[in-house]
Each structure stands twice: as C-alpha cells, then as structure tokens.
Amino acid sequence: MPDTTLVHCGRDARPAVDHVSLRLGARRDGTDANLFLDVERVHRAFLKPIPSVDRDLMEVAAYVFAADQAVPRGGPGLPADGELGAGWRRRFCYHVPVRNPDVWRSAAVTDLLTSTLGFLSDDEYEFHFRPLASDADFQGTVRFDRAPYDELIDEVALFSGGLDSLAGAVDAAVVRGRKVLLVNHRTNAKVSGRHHQLLAGLGDHARACRPVHIPVWLNKEKELGRSSLQRTRSFVYAAVAAAVARLVGHDRVWFYENGVVGLNLPLSAQVVGGRATRTTHPRVLNGFARLFGLLTGRPFAVENPFVWDTKADVVRRIAAAGCGPLIEFSSSCVETWGRTVDHPHCGACSQCVDRRFGVLAAGQAGHDPGRRYEVDLFTGPRGEGKARHTLAGYLARAEEVRQDGPAGFFRRHGEVGRVLAELPGRPAEVAAQVYDLYRRHAGEVRAVLQQGLAAAVPQIGDRSLDASCLVRLVVDPQAVPPPPPPPPAGPRNVIARRGRGWFVRFAGGDGFFYPDDLGFWYLDHLLRTPDALVPAQDLDAAVRARQAATRQRVRTLIAVAERAAGFAEGPGADDAFDGRTRDQLKADLRNIATLLDTYAADGPDRLEVIDELRARRAAIEAYLRKGTRLGGKVRKLADPVHRVRDRVGKAIRRAVAAIGDEDKPLVAHLQEPVLTLGNSISYRPPPGTTWAAVWSTAS
CATH class of the missing domain: 1.20.58 (Methane Monooxygenase Hydroxylase; Chain G, domain 1)
Structure with missing residues (x-):
C-alpha cells in the first residue's frame, strides 16, 4: 500500500519535509515561488480576460504535472524504479486554492477528475479545494508571436513539435486550408529553435493560412524535477488548449497522435496498466472533454483525428503535402535535456524507436538522417537495461500480431475492451479497426526490419556488431535478454479502500478504482462475509461503526x-x-x-x-x-426500518452500477441470487469464492 504524498499548493503553501509544496508564480521575479506558469497578455491578444474557471483549470493541471515530476515512483526520497517495482503506484492528496471552489467541489467534477487522472497515470488522487485568498497567484496571460490577434480561427490544435502534431498542423493549414491556432506548452527552451523552424516552414507552405502560435511556458525549480516520466503532461496540454479555444469561441480541440501510440497496448505482459503510457488514450481524451464541459456547463470535445493512423501513415501525410523537409526539425525524443545539435534524438527511447521505424516505412529517410540519432536503429549498442528491453518488446509485439491473427491478438490484449466503449461505432467494427491498425503497423515494422537486415549483411558476416544492437537481437537468439520477472500475483478477488476511493478486482482480471460511495462500504462488508443473512439495519450499523473508526482522529x-x-x-x-x-x-x-x-x-x-x-x-x-x-x-x-433498508439498497445498487461501467463480469456475478437485497441482505457466491482486503502494487 503506497504512502500518501500531501501536495500543498498556492502562495501560502509552506515548505516542509513531509509534503510537496508548490508555490505558483507567473515568472522568476525574486519571490519564493517554485512553479511558474507564464501565459502573457491574453487580454491584450483577445481583448478579454481568461475566465476564472479556465484559470483554475490551468493551475490545477500545472500542480498535478509538477507533483508528478517531483515525486518519483517509489515515493519521496526514493529513486525512480523504471518500469517495474513495488513502488510504481503513488497516492497524492492535493490541497488547492481555486477561484470557483463550489464548481470544483461538486461530486461530478471531483469524481471525473480523479478517475481520469487515475487512469492516465496509474496513481491515486484526492483533491481538497479551498477559496483562493488573492488573485495575485496568477498574473500571466498568453504570449503570441504575432499581435494583436485579429483573425478568425477555424481550429484549435495542440502542437508539441513532434511528428504527429506536425502532421496535424500540415493537414489543417496546408492540405485543408484552415486557419489553425497551435497551442504549445513548453517546460524548457531546449527545443525552441526547432519549433521556430517548424512554424516558419509551416507558414511558408500554408501562406494565407499561416498558423497562429501560442507558446505557454511551465517551469519549475530544479528540486521539483526528480522524475523524467511525464504521464500527466497531456493534462496540461489539454487544459491550456481548452482555455484558449473557449476564448476564440470554440468548443473543441484537436489532439493529433497516431493510433498505435494513442491506444498504446502494452509491449509485453510485464508492462501493464499505466506502465504503458495513456497520455492520448481515448478514455483519457473523453475524460478531459467531459471534465472541461462540466466546469463550464457547455459540451466540449477533445478529439484525435489520427486514431486509425500508424506512425508511417502520419509521416506519409507530411510528405504528400510537400512538407517532407520539415520532418528533420520535428522533435520526438523524451530525453530533451541530454540532446545536442548533432544528435537531437537519443535513438534508444520508445518514442525514438517508433519514430525511426515510421520514417523508414514511409520512405522518408532522406528527410530524417540516421546520423541525427545518437544510437543507430539497427547497429547501435543498447546495453543491458531498459533501452534493450524496449526494443525487444517492440519487435516481439509486431511479430506476435503477425502470427496470432485476430483471435490471438484479442486474447493477448484484453485492454482492447477499454477502447471499444470510448470510440464511436459498433463494438465489433471498432475491434476490427483496432486489429487492422496493429496488423498494418506490424507489417511496416517487418518491412523495415528486412531492409535493415539486408543492409547489415557484411557486419553480420564479420561478427563486428555489438551484442545488444537490433540486428543481433534478431539474428542471434542468444543475444535476446530474458524478460524482467513478472510482478507477484495478487489475490484473485480484492475489494479494498484506497484513499477516498475503492480498488476492486474480480476473478484475477484487471482491477479498477472507483470514487468513494457508501455502497462500496456495504459491498465490502458483504463480499468478505459470504453466506451470511444480514439485516439491513445491522449492515448499516456495522458500516457506520467502521466509518466512524476510520475518521476517528x-x-x-x-x-x-x-x-x-x-x-x-x-x-x-x-x-x-x-x-x-x-x-x-x-x-x-x-x-x-x-x-x-x-x-x-x-x-x-x-x-x-x-x-x-x-x-x-x-x-x-x-x-x-x-x-x-x-x-x-x-x-x-x-418508518426508520424502511428508511434504512431503502438507503442501503439504493447505495448498493449505485455501487453496482458504477462497477458496471468498468467490470461487466463482476456485475454479472453480483446478480440475484448471488446478491439479494431487501430487509435482510446476503451474498451467496459459488463455493471457493473469497475476497481479500490485501492489495499489492502489482495488482
């Protein structure tokens, strides 16, 4: 069970050793701020201020992202343990000042915020919102590269400077002739020069539809940069884009990402849950959209038009529009601080591997020279650690898709079920599209691999290649490292309270987190006391006693x-x-x-x-x-007896309905006669069904 990390936010957040203190300022101006959100002169650009709820949203996202970076997997004071380890999952408790506390405290908003972020980062979240004492916490507005703002915007899109967002900008501005506003969140100036080159090139190709660019800076002091993982970065991107979109009268933002990365099925059984990043997963984007809509009371959409594209498809879009030369200036590598002018890509991280395969499959190697990668895709040494396992898993998944066929693909990747409910269309049709996406991607990987092996034949013959390079991994089975050991198996059936929510797993399947609800307290008591006929009043009394003990302090x-x-x-x-x-x-x-x-x-x-x-x-x-x-x-x-019976029954039905949104097998298990409700309540499962309150981080 992970310890809770308290995160105190705002100007009045005092530094302390037992919690993370995030003191927001607009810029480094000699104050004690350690987190800086710089969005300059938006009222001058748009001739109107940022609405207070959108200012709250950007700040909440900044706090979440900063704490994500400040607390490595394993908890405060411990080193990050990479992709595996008992300390993977973290628990955060935020105390945040906001301008609209009643809006943020509503159950619908807090439940959606915690569930979406929980799925995004595989952590647990709890939020306490208090009124903002003074608006001096936030003095920034948005800085344009052109001012004043005086043009009609057709679309608002996120622009990271990577291949996918570049392709989205090309598709909107160059191919469809749309006036697109590109929102860019930056945490350092390392890639600013490359972004300017991309934007200049886009302007040259789009001409009259030259994109408008909004860079928003989010920086922090060095002591907060203790983790290189950025699983909550998409929350910052989406929050800033949503705020800007509403200023220009739009209720939609475009988040361009190829489908293989967006769906991001795990590369292996050892990389499960949030350990396979979900930054643009359809469930996350839909969660963002619903959250933004709840905050303002108006429907909002966050959409990914490239969800059925492979990386190679994305690169082909750029080339087909005559923008191939811009590929070289795009940035995909996550290790931005270690990059140089000669090697803007490390070549070893998963993003670099995927980029290189996509560029080669699209036939655009001339616009993305191999010398720009520190580690060559085919012959570069990768050592014995994460880089080698990442590449081996990438190749193995492509081969599994090719060999397994549709039935084997869906057996191996049960997480596809989470996608079916989030994308439009009949589930069978969406499933077929998912398989076709991965089938095409596997074919592209195989074609690039064959070309690379053919080019490396002389080096294979003289055995001059490093044992950890891609070519040796393919042609020499002894060079393939054994996979990391799987995490220890937890109990098959688990119901456990975690923070202000519940973790429930049934029949050894995926576990899910649910916001706190009285019904889960009742279910917890029933599931762990099977075959007992419990009067509703006794059940209610037992739960109330436990709740009282839990909050005794x-x-x-x-x-x-x-x-x-x-x-x-x-x-x-x-x-x-x-x-x-x-x-x-x-x-x-x-x-x-x-x-x-x-x-x-x-x-x-x-x-x-x-x-x-x-x-x-x-x-x-x-x-x-x-x-x-x-x-x-x-x-x-x-009558008091009837009131208790009705309250208990309604609460349990409410909890079962919440489970139904995530875990259909468990809902089917909880139907009558297994679970019966009335004046007396019972849970009578099949023989051998037991529930545990023990929850391991590997669960």
Missing part, C-alpha cells in the same frame, strides 16, 4: 472543539423527527458555521476538519429538507 478533533464551545450533540439520522429535532438541527447548523469560520482562520492545517464539518452540514441540511414542508412545518417521515 478528525471526529475527535471536532468533538473537542464542540465541547469547548458548549455545543450539544444533535439527533442521529434515524431518530424521530419532530419540532424539537428541527430546532436542534438548525442550531447545529449555526454552530457548524461558527466552527468553519474558526478553522478557516487557522490555515491549511485544518483542511480535513473543514471537509468533515462541511460534510456534516450537508447531511443536516439534506435531513432538514426531507423532514420539513414549505413554511418549515414538520413532515412525517417513513
């Missing part, structure tokens, strides 16, 4: 404060409701308001107490609404 702190203030304990949820009860509850609401004012003045150390008080206030207000009619008169409520 916070409850104790509140109780001490209440006793000191002379507050009396109010009635329970199932006590008789009468005029005296109504008056007592209203008095409790006034007392809670006093406590909230007191704790708000104490600063961020009391955030958990404030959350608990607000939850208590919401529960009392809901109970008052049920028990009073117009004019404040008391309404007779249903």
Whole structure:
C-alpha cells in the first residue's frame, strides 16, 4: 500500500519535509515561488480576460504535472524504479486554492477528475479545494508571436513539435486550408529553435493560412524535477488548449497522435496498466472533454483525428503535402535535456524507436538522417537495461500480431475492451479497426526490419556488431535478454479502500478504482462475509461503526472543539423527527458555521476538519429538507426500518452500477441470487469464492 504524498499548493503553501509544496508564480521575479506558469497578455491578444474557471483549470493541471515530476515512483526520497517495482503506484492528496471552489467541489467534477487522472497515470488522487485568498497567484496571460490577434480561427490544435502534431498542423493549414491556432506548452527552451523552424516552414507552405502560435511556458525549480516520466503532461496540454479555444469561441480541440501510440497496448505482459503510457488514450481524451464541459456547463470535445493512423501513415501525410523537409526539425525524443545539435534524438527511447521505424516505412529517410540519432536503429549498442528491453518488446509485439491473427491478438490484449466503449461505432467494427491498425503497423515494422537486415549483411558476416544492437537481437537468439520477472500475483478477488476511493478486482482480471460511495462500504462488508443473512439495519450499523473508526482522529478533533464551545450533540439520522429535532438541527447548523469560520482562520492545517464539518452540514441540511414542508412545518417521515433498508439498497445498487461501467463480469456475478437485497441482505457466491482486503502494487 503506497504512502500518501500531501501536495500543498498556492502562495501560502509552506515548505516542509513531509509534503510537496508548490508555490505558483507567473515568472522568476525574486519571490519564493517554485512553479511558474507564464501565459502573457491574453487580454491584450483577445481583448478579454481568461475566465476564472479556465484559470483554475490551468493551475490545477500545472500542480498535478509538477507533483508528478517531483515525486518519483517509489515515493519521496526514493529513486525512480523504471518500469517495474513495488513502488510504481503513488497516492497524492492535493490541497488547492481555486477561484470557483463550489464548481470544483461538486461530486461530478471531483469524481471525473480523479478517475481520469487515475487512469492516465496509474496513481491515486484526492483533491481538497479551498477559496483562493488573492488573485495575485496568477498574473500571466498568453504570449503570441504575432499581435494583436485579429483573425478568425477555424481550429484549435495542440502542437508539441513532434511528428504527429506536425502532421496535424500540415493537414489543417496546408492540405485543408484552415486557419489553425497551435497551442504549445513548453517546460524548457531546449527545443525552441526547432519549433521556430517548424512554424516558419509551416507558414511558408500554408501562406494565407499561416498558423497562429501560442507558446505557454511551465517551469519549475530544479528540486521539483526528480522524475523524467511525464504521464500527466497531456493534462496540461489539454487544459491550456481548452482555455484558449473557449476564448476564440470554440468548443473543441484537436489532439493529433497516431493510433498505435494513442491506444498504446502494452509491449509485453510485464508492462501493464499505466506502465504503458495513456497520455492520448481515448478514455483519457473523453475524460478531459467531459471534465472541461462540466466546469463550464457547455459540451466540449477533445478529439484525435489520427486514431486509425500508424506512425508511417502520419509521416506519409507530411510528405504528400510537400512538407517532407520539415520532418528533420520535428522533435520526438523524451530525453530533451541530454540532446545536442548533432544528435537531437537519443535513438534508444520508445518514442525514438517508433519514430525511426515510421520514417523508414514511409520512405522518408532522406528527410530524417540516421546520423541525427545518437544510437543507430539497427547497429547501435543498447546495453543491458531498459533501452534493450524496449526494443525487444517492440519487435516481439509486431511479430506476435503477425502470427496470432485476430483471435490471438484479442486474447493477448484484453485492454482492447477499454477502447471499444470510448470510440464511436459498433463494438465489433471498432475491434476490427483496432486489429487492422496493429496488423498494418506490424507489417511496416517487418518491412523495415528486412531492409535493415539486408543492409547489415557484411557486419553480420564479420561478427563486428555489438551484442545488444537490433540486428543481433534478431539474428542471434542468444543475444535476446530474458524478460524482467513478472510482478507477484495478487489475490484473485480484492475489494479494498484506497484513499477516498475503492480498488476492486474480480476473478484475477484487471482491477479498477472507483470514487468513494457508501455502497462500496456495504459491498465490502458483504463480499468478505459470504453466506451470511444480514439485516439491513445491522449492515448499516456495522458500516457506520467502521466509518466512524476510520475518521476517528478528525471526529475527535471536532468533538473537542464542540465541547469547548458548549455545543450539544444533535439527533442521529434515524431518530424521530419532530419540532424539537428541527430546532436542534438548525442550531447545529449555526454552530457548524461558527466552527468553519474558526478553522478557516487557522490555515491549511485544518483542511480535513473543514471537509468533515462541511460534510456534516450537508447531511443536516439534506435531513432538514426531507423532514420539513414549505413554511418549515414538520413532515412525517417513513418508518426508520424502511428508511434504512431503502438507503442501503439504493447505495448498493449505485455501487453496482458504477462497477458496471468498468467490470461487466463482476456485475454479472453480483446478480440475484448471488446478491439479494431487501430487509435482510446476503451474498451467496459459488463455493471457493473469497475476497481479500490485501492489495499489492502489482495488482
């Protein structure tokens, strides 16, 4: 079970050794800020300010990305453990100041935010939002390379400077003659010169439809750069693009990425879950779109037009538009800090490998010289570590697709099921498109491989090649390294509380995270006490007792404060409701308001107490609404036994419905007569079905 990393954000976030402190500023100006989001003069460019909810969105994304970089896999103080290891999954608890706290605290927004980020990075997230004390935290706007802004924009697209985003810009501006606004998020100036060359070349080819460019800088102090993985970077890209799009009246942004990288099925059984990056997975893009729509109350779309393209298809788009010379100036390598003018690509990371295969398969080697890669694709040494395993897995998957056929492909890659619900079309048709995409990609890899082997015949003959290079991996089976050992297997059936959510796995399949809900508390009790007939009231009492124990520290702190203030304990949820009860509850609401004012003045150390008080206030207000009619008169409520039965049943059905969105086999398992609801509730599974509360990071 990973430890929780507290992340305190905002100008008032104090440095400490027991949490990550992110102090946002617009630029390095001598303040104590350690995170800088520089979006200059947007009101001058657009003649209007950035809406406050979009400013919140960009800052929340910046905080998430900065913490992702500041905490290596394994937790604070531990080195990153690469693609495997017991410390892979992390748990973050953010305390974030925002301008629109009511919007961000809504259950729909927080649930969608945590679930989308959880799927994106394979971590657990919890957010506490508080009002922003002063808007001085954010003074930046957007900097244009042309000003003032005075042109009609047809499309807004993300522009990273890689091959895929270059192809998207070419397709929009050069091929379709659209005026495209390119949004670019940068974390360092290392590739700025190459971006300027790309933009200049795009302008020359597009002419009247020369793209408009918006660079947004996000930098941090060195002490926050402890991890090179950037799984949450797409959240920053999408957040900035969405904010800019809404300023020009658009409700859609384009996120160009070839389908093999976008779907990104794991290269091997050892690279599972979030360890195969999901930065542009359809589920992530759809999650972003729904989140952005919820924040503003208007539908929004984040779309990937290249989802059925291979990397070679993307390169062919650039070449067909007459923009082949621009390929050389695009940047794909993730190791940007180690690159040089002579070697802008390392040649060893997965992005470089995929780029090189795609360029060669598209016949564009002349526009992407091999000398620009530090490690040659075919003959360059790769050592014994991650680079060698990455290449071996890349080749192995292509060969497996070629040999297995459709049936074997889907058996091997169960994660395809997550794609079917996220893309338009009938599931069978979408599945066929997924297989065709990987089949074509496998054919391209095989064709490039055959060409490379033919060119290396003289070196094969004199045995002068390094044992770790691609050619030796293919022609000499002894040179292929053994795969890393698989992670230890966890229990087949698991239900476990993690942070403010639940991890559930059924029958040894994929595990899923769900936002906290009372129904999962009930399910947890039932699943781990099979064959028992439990009265609804007893189940409710057991769960309430466990919840109380879980939050005992916070409850104790509140109780001490209440006793000191002379507050009396109010009635329970199932006590008789009468005029005296109504008056007592209203008095409790006034007392809670006093406590909230007191704790708000104490600063961020009391955030958990404030959350608990607000939850208590919401529960009392809901109970008052049920028990009073117009004019404040008391309404007779249903029998307490029936109320408990209905509450428990509705909560369990709600949890089962949430599971149904992710895990169809488990929902099928939980149908009657296995799970029965009524005055008494039971879970009677087939013999041998047991559930554990133990959850390993390998699960």
